[in-house]
Amino acid sequence: MAAICLAFAIHEPYSLRRYTVFDINENSVYQDDDRSCSQAMYYAQNCYLPMMEILYRHIKRFRDRFSFAVSVSGSALDLFEQYTPEVIDSLKRLAETGNVEFVSEAGPHTLAQLYSTEEFVHQVREHNRRLRRIFGRVATCFRNTELLFNNDLAHTIAQLGFKTVLTEGSPDILGWRSPNYLYNSSIEPQLHLLLRNPSLSQDLSGRFSDTTWNEWPLTAEKFASWCHRLGEEAETVNLFLDFHAFGLRNSRESGIFDFAEHLPDAILASNSLSFMTPKQIIKKYSPKDALASPHSISWNDEGCDIRGWLGNEMQRDAIQSLYSLTLRIRRIGDGDLIHDFERLQTSDFFHYMSTRWFSESQPDRPNPFLSPYDAYISFMNILTDLTQRVSVLEEEKGRKKRAAAKGNGMEESNEKRSQISAKTASMNGSGGNAEASVRGRRAVRKIIGTSSKGATSTVKAAAEPSAERRKRTRVETGSSGKKSEN
Amino acid sequence: MRILMFGWEFPPHISGGLGTACFGMTQALAQKGAEVIFVLPKTNNGGDPGFLKLRSASGTGIGYEAAQKIQLSGNTLWNDSIRYIPIMSPLTPYLTPEAYIKAIRQFSSISHLEARDSLKNGTFTYTLKGGYGPDLLAEVYRYSRLAATIALEEDFDVIHAHDWMTYPAGLLASAVTGKPLVCHIHATEYDRSGENINTQVASIERAGLLGADRVVAVSRLTRDVVVSRYGVPREKVTVVYNAVTRPEVETNYVIPPRLRHEKRVLFLGRVTYQKGPEYFMEAARLVLQKMQNVRFYMAGSGDMLPGLIRRASQLRIGRRFHFAGFLRGEEVNRMFALSDLYVMPSVSEPFGITPLEAMLYDVPVLLSRQSGVSEILHHALKADFWDTRDMADKICAVLQHPALSREIVRNCREEMKTIRWENAAEQLLTIYQSVLGGK
Numbered sequence: 001m002a003a004i005c006l007a008f009a010i011h012e013p014y015s016l017r018r019y020t021v022f023d024i025n026e027n028s029v030y031q032d033d034d035r036s037c038s039q040a041m042y043y044a045q046n047c048y049l050p051m052m053e054i055l056y057r058h059i060k061r062f063r064d065r066f067s068f069a070v071s072v073s074g075s076a077l078d079l080f081e082q083y084t085p086e087v088i089d090s091l092k093r094l095a096e097t098g099n100v101e102f103v104s105e106a107g108p109h110t111l112a113q114l115y116s117t118e119e120f121v122h123q124v125r126e127h128n129r130r131l132r133r134i135f136g137r138v139a140t141c142f143r144n145t146e147l148l149f150n151n152d153l154a155h156t157i158a159q160l161g162f163k164t165v166l167t168e169g170s171p172d173i174l175g176w177r178s179p180n181y182l183y184n185s186s187i188e189p190q191l192h193l194l195l196r197n198p199s200l201s202q203d204l205s206g207r208f209s210d211t212t213w214n215e216w217p218l219t220a221e222k223f224a225s226w227c228h229r230l231g232e233e234a235e236t237v238n239l240f241l242d243f244h245a246f247g248l249r250n251s252r253e254s255g256i257f258d259f260a261e262h263l264p265d266a267i268l269a270s271n272s273l274s275f276m277t278p279k280q281i282i283k284k285y286s287p288k289d290a291l292a293s294p295h296s297i298s299w300n301d302e303g304c305d306i307r308g309w310l311g312n313e314m315q316r317d318a319i320q321s322l323y324s325l326t327l328r329i330r331r332i333g334d335g336d337l338i339h340d341f342e343r344l345q346t347s348d349f350f351h352y353m354s355t356r357w358f359s360e361s362q363p364d365r366p367n368p369f370l371s372p373y374d375a376y377i378s379f380m381n382i383l384t385d386l387t388q389r390v391s392v393l394e395e396e397k398g399r400k401k402r403a404a405a406k407g408n409g410m411e412e413s414n415e416k417r418s419q420i421s422a423k424t425a426s427m428n429g430s431g432g433n434a435e436a437s438v439r440g441r442r443a444v445r446k447i448i449g450t451s452s453k454g455a456t457s458t459v460k461a462a463a464e465p466s467a468e469r470r471k472r473t474r475v476e477t478g479s480s481g482k483k484s485e486n
Numbered sequence: 487m488r489i490l491m492f493g494w495e496f497p498p499h500i501s502g503g504l505g506t507a508c509f510g511m512t513q514a515l516a517q518k519g520a521e522v523i524f525v526l527p528k529t530n531n532g533g534d535p536g537f538l539k540l541r542s543a544s545g546t547g548i549g550y551e552a553a554q555k556i557q558l559s560g561n562t563l564w565n566d567s568i569r570y571i572p573i574m575s576p577l578t579p580y581l582t583p584e585a586y587i588k589a590i591r592q593f594s595s596i597s598h599l600e601a602r603d604s605l606k607n608g609t610f611t612y613t614l615k616g617g618y619g620p621d622l623l624a625e626v627y628r629y630s631r632l633a634a635t636i637a638l639e640e641d642f643d644v645i646h647a648h649d650w651m652t653y654p655a656g657l658l659a660s661a662v663t664g665k666p667l668v669c670h671i672h673a674t675e676y677d678r679s680g681e682n683i684n685t686q687v688a689s690i691e692r693a694g695l696l697g698a699d700r701v702v703a704v705s706r707l708t709r710d711v712v713v714s715r716y717g718v719p720r721e722k723v724t725v726v727y728n729a730v731t732r733p734e735v736e737t738n739y740v741i742p743p744r745l746r747h748e749k750r751v752l753f754l755g756r757v758t759y760q761k762g763p764e765y766f767m768e769a770a771r772l773v774l775q776k777m778q779n780v781r782f783y784m785a786g787s788g789d790m791l792p793g794l795i796r797r798a799s800q801l802r803i804g805r806r807f808h809f810a811g812f813l814r815g816e817e818v819n820r821m822f823a824l825s826d827l828y829v830m831p832s833v834s835e836p837f838g839i840t841p842l843e844a845m846l847y848d849v850p851v852l853l854s855r856q857s858g859v860s861e862i863l864h865h866a867l868k869a870d871f872w873d874t875r876d877m878a879d880k881i882c883a884v885l886q887h888p889a890l891s892r893e894i895v896r897n898c899r900e901e902m903k904t905i906r907w908e909n910a911a912e913q914l915l916t917i918y919q920s921v922l923g924g925k
Contacts (some may be wrong), residue, residue: 020879021776287835319888355865355897362521373867375885 002180002231003276003284004124004267005194006068006137007240009143009377010048011109012040012076013366024385030340033395036366037083044084047247050257052090058264059097066264067099069277070447071143075346077134088134101277102131103166104139110345111145111309112155114296115323118215118330123342124160134259141166141278145347146297147196147240148306149173151187158188164278166240169195170297170304177289180234184287192282193291196240196299200226205245209254220259224266224273230275235285240299248364309350314376319350321383325390331434332393340386349379487918488521490644490659492633493651494616495806496526497541503728503839504672507704508648510731512538512913514907518915521573523640525633526656527625528616530578543632544614547605552635572903590771602732622651623686630654643920644668650675650687653694660697666921668914669698675833678760692716699921702726702914704837705858711836729907730842739823747783747887748779754818754840755832761869762831763852767794769831771801773876780885785810785821812819822847826891829886831871832857841866844901848896852880862905865897 023029060064062120072091080087094100106112107127112120124142131139141164142157149167157165167177177183179195196409203223215222229238242249250256267273278282300308310316322344329341350369352375369375491746495505512522516856518539529542568884577671604610612628619625633655637645646668647656653669660667673690695716701723703709709723751770755761763784784794784807788873790807798807813821822828828851830846835857842859844851853860854871867884869877 020875021882022772022875022879125536312893313889314887314893317887324602355893371864371868373865373890373894376887376893377880380887380890381881 001271001274002234003236004227004231004273005236005238005276005278005281007103007143007194007238008068008070008243009240009280010070010189010243011073012043012074013081013346014051014075014343016349016375016378016382018232018258019367019375019381021386023145024381025388026125027068028340028385028389030343030382030385032368033213036079040079040083042242043248044087046252047244048084048087049090050252051243051246051260052087052094054260055258056090056094056097059094059099062264062268064099065268065273066276067101067280069096069103069141071103071105071146072131073105074123074130075109075343077130090134095137099277100137101141101279102135103138103141103143103278104128105143106145106164108342109145109321109341109347110321111148111306111347111350113148113150113156114306114310116326117152117156119323119326121156121160121467122330124157125302140164143167143240146306146309148296149193149293149298150296151185151294154185154188154191154293158185158191162191164192164194164282166238166278167196168297168299168304169198169238172295172297172304173293175219177291178204180230180235180237182236182285183289183291186290186292189287189290192278192287194221194236194238194278194281195232196290197238198299198304200230200237201239201241201447204239205241205249208245208251208256208259211477217255218259218264220266223297224263224269227267228270228272235288236276237273240263244362244364249362283456299382308354308356310354312355314372315350315353316353318330318353318376318379318383319465321380328390328394332390332397335390337386337393337446344379344382344386349375353379354429367391487644487754487915488523488640489515489646489668489918490637490640491522491524491642491646491648491667492641492655492659493524493526493648494651497535498526503837506731506839507672507728507837508730509535510907512911513601513731514729514911515914517908518911520911520915520918521642521644523636526616527614527629529718529765533724533906534883535851543629543636544616545611546632546635547609547611548631549609550676552638553610554669555638555662556634556658559757560656575817592608622876626651626654626690634658638667643922645692646670646914646918647698648672650691650694653697657694657697659738661912665698666699668700668702668917668921669694670702670704671708671712671836672694672704673836674708674715675809676711676715677708677836680759680769680834685920698722698916700724702729702917705857705861707856707861708836724913726910726917727905728837728839728842729905729910730846730902731838731907735820737819737823739805739820741824745824748781749777749826750781750783750824751827751829751881751885752783752785752821752844753829753831754785754813754829754844757784757786757791757794759790760832760834761786761788762833763790764797765831765833765871765874766829767801767803767807768874769877769881770807770830771803772874773881774806776878776882777885779919780806780881782807783810783821783825784808785813785818787812818843819847821851825849827852827881829881830854831856831869831876831877833871842902842905843896845895848895848899850884850891850898852877852884864893865903866903867894 016030017032018028055068094336095102104124104127106120107123107130110123128139129329131137140162143164144153145167146324147166149165154165157204175197179197183193183195185191185193203218212218230237246256246260248341264275267275296306297304298306300306310319312347329337343471350367353372355372369378493508494614495508497509500559512524513535515522517644517727521884523541524536524538525541528544529540547676592746603613614625614629633652637659642665645659645665648670649655649672656667656669668786672786675683675691676890695712701712701718703712703723703725704727706725709725711804712718712723713720753766757763766784773780795809798804802857807829810821822844826843826849828841828849830851830853832838832840835854837858841851852867852869853863855868856871860866860868867880869880
């Protein structure tokens with residue numbers, strides 16, 4: 001008996017605004033909130049809510065015979081929480097049935113793994129925590145952004161305690177092997193790999209509503225018969241699907257919801273197949289072989305590589321400039337700054353800069369910019385503004401430190417700082433970003449609190465390093481004095 | 487295949503893009519084995535490129551027989567379809583008194599419509615000046631007679647007329663010889679003048695486009711204008727995009743050391759309403775607020791130039807905004823090669839060959855979306871001509887991010903490989919075949 005492993009990927013990016021050179025230093029509103037909102041509402045109505053309802057009914061009807069895995073990106077969670085909380089409720093209801101396994105990922109749907117391990121680990125940990133908080137589930141399975149996978153990822157993920165990674169059934173790592181078995185990583189043998197079955201997954205997401213396809217129209221029975229045939233020799237058929245396949249990439253009129261309605265019946269008609277989640281699969285099967293992936297692979301339609309996101313010079317310039325700020329931003333630790341920094345890492349923004357798919361971006365994930373060049377220009381302008389914010393905050397921090405070391409002039413610098421953060425908070429508010437403005441307000445309150453009562457305590461805390469520094473300078477002068485004696 | 491081509495410009499007798507386009511087109515047609523007889527109003531000595539037969543209309547003797555034929559079909563044509571009323575008057579709207587005096591003086595020097603030079607044996611001829619003088623309509627009228635005579639002398643299959651100046655000639659030649667007529671539209675009167683059109687020119691344009699067996703438009707944009715303004719049936723209009731001829735000798739221009747720390751942005755074209763030079767200046771003003779080490783060059787001349795020079799001084803950007811005047815040949819190439827960005831902010835541009843020329847020198851281009859060439863250049867930066875902030879933003883981006891300009895150039899170079907006159911000639915030959923089949 002073979003397993004059908006259904007794994008849905010839920011991801012929605014925030015829309016970036018057309019941010020021009022004239023906005024730099026004038027405002028830090030990077031997002032087009034109207035667009036994000038209307039998109040979230042549209043997607044919820046036409047895709048998420050109806051499909052989740054169908055999945056819920058299946059679980060109620062088939063009970064333990066129907067289960068699946070789902071991953072929700074951090075930016076999608078943010079969007080749902082902000083604009084369409086009913087989607088979160090719907091997900092919670094699915095989680096309560098116990099038949100849904102939640103899969104973790106790099107929170108803001110980023111490519112951080114390729115550029116900064118610290119940043120990546122941080123994002124994964126945060127996302128794990130968030131999944132547990134919202135859905136009460138601890139994720140043991142991981143899928144990277146765009147199903148990206150390489151040996152380094154295997155190493156990092158195994159250290160984080162994950163048991164399984166979902167990735168693409170790319171010929172690059174499979175060679176002659178079939179994707180329909182359980183594998184493990186060659187460098188981290190305890191880490192299991194589940195590989196997407198590219199053709200069957202594509203049948204559902206890409207080809208389903210293509211009337212020129214010779215298998216069109218695809219019925220649940222026909223699809224199930226393919227799975228059954230495959231199941232005779234395979235262990236696990238992995239269907240990893242973008243949730244957009246239901247209602248967006250394939251419209252309601254294409255009959256995709258009817259298909260989803262009838263699929264479990266058709267699959268479970270014979271006893272040769274059963275629905276299983278990654279957790280169940282690694283319990284039942286053992287890895288057939290160890291796979292290595294020195295290069296990064298992804299579920300990009302053509303080539304399974306990362307060129308769709310990092311293929312041209314603009315994309316690499318943008319992402320390198322962004323990640324070159326990582327250390328500085330984490331060191332400052334400013335809430336608003338980190339929030340914007342994480343948002344900007346969403347992989348979609350780099351995909352918009354791709355010149356390979358100029359004319360044919362997916363209609364359900366439209367490029368909000370008129371051309372890849374416009375996307376790059378806006379992104380670099382945003383990055384310039386972000387960099388300047390970083391410099392300003394660094395300067396503030398430095399000045400504060402110096403002031404603390406001197407032990408006077410505290411009030412003045414605190415006042416200035418609270419002024420600045422009040423300014424950023426009001427900017428976020430004007431953009432309609434409720435969450436950010438709440439956080440801004442909190443930050444202001446915090447600063448006001450310290451400025452009213454904590455002046456002496458900060459001086460105390462700062463006194464120690466300054467004493468140390470004095471000692472160090474004394475040692476240095478001593479040594480240089482020795483040198484001159486010699 | 488022999489083609490009788492009527493055109494108003496041909497290098498080196500050139501004023502704008504029309505001549506450049508005719509040159510590239512005929513050269514490619516000749517390479518495909520077509521014979522082209524190109525009739526210009528007037529040729530100076532030399533300049534015959536060798537791949538076609540260049541004929542000067544001016545001074546062609548019109549014999550008795552030819553005159554009769556032309557008279558017969560010519561008068562009906564001229565009077566019925568064109569309805570050009572040859573009242574010779576210098577009156578044009580919005581003339582100031584001073585300008586009127588000037589116009590009157592110029593007018594008195596213009597010869598009468600039918601002023602002819604008699605030759606021996608009862609033949610006669612007209613003398614044409616060429617170019618776009620104040621008596622252009624009279625020249626167009628005389629050119630049509632002379633061109634029709636040439637048509638009676640030559641042996642050919644198809645008539646191909648470029649722009650409205652030669653449409654009467656095309657119609658007349660087609661009428662006297664019975665050969666099919668292809669009218670090529672490079673720019674409509676609505677592109678040149680906005681809504682304040684010259685009705686005489688527009689009526690000639692309409693007559694030519696409606697009378698032609700097939701119309702060739704340089705872009706979808708122009709096709710739409712032709713269809714909506716003149717009521718030409720859409721299926722009669724084919725779009726054939728222009729292309730660009732690569733220079734045979736590639737010259738390497740070295741940026742002088744004194745200029746290396748600066749960036750240069752170029753506008754090159756007629757300084758007239760159609761080309762949107764004032765939008766370029768406004769964008770320059772905005773860019774200079776954000777960047778220091780940029781220079782803007784405006785090359786070309788036109789009626790808006792004095793006003794713009796005043797404007798530059800008012801804006802206090804004169805130190806960074808330079809007027810290079812009208813450039814020719816080598817100077818143009820050098821200007822392109824030394825630029826970091828070429829901007830074409832045209833208000834209305836049926837095609838626009840200059841961005842292609844800029845791309846030959848690996849210069850990234852920023853086009854107005856209201857241009858025909860933007861239909862085929864997917865990898866150029868584009869902005870609406872009125873959105874000067876957007877334009878300024880893009881100019882800053884190109885100058886500040888080398889990755890952007892490299893990526894644009896790389897992709898444009900790839901794209902340029904498909905933009906060739908050979909392809910255009912191929913399409914034209916198919917059109918000739920189809921109009922011949924229809925006859």
